[in-house]
Amino acid sequence: MGESRRVYSTAEGDLRTPADRKPGRRxxxxxxxxxxxxxxxxxxxxxxxxxxxxxxxxPRDVSEVASDLKRRCGSGGAAKDDVVEIQGDHRAKVAACLEAQGYRVKLAGG
Incomplete structure (x- = not known):
């Protein structure tokens, strides 16, 4: 059985493929x-x-900014799907670096 089989739900009668319900896909x-x-x-x-x-x-700045932030913070990270991830808690340092580069920055979350 391949990925092309249909999965029928009896609750609402909707059609979903197995790829739509993979766990951990966020x-x-x-x-x-x-x-x-x-x-x-x-x-x-x-x-x-x-x-x-x-x-x-x-989107055109993501990889360049990611490289610069990883170097300035002295840690690893990644740039994927227009999101930059830096390992560790470097919010203050990252915000200061981005403001110095001319971006409008907000600290979000806790």
């Missing part, structure tokens, strides 16, 4: 297109590890 929350870069701290889904997350950057 999408990032939508980013409002207001020109503000949001810097937050996340631990969920990362086995308790803290990660600084930057959302709202222009």
């Amino acid at each position: 999408t990032a929350p939508p980013t409002p297109g207001d020109g503000i870069v949001r810097v937050s701290r996340e631990t969920s889904g990362r086995r308790g590890k803290t990660v600084t997350v930057v959302r709202g950057l222009p």
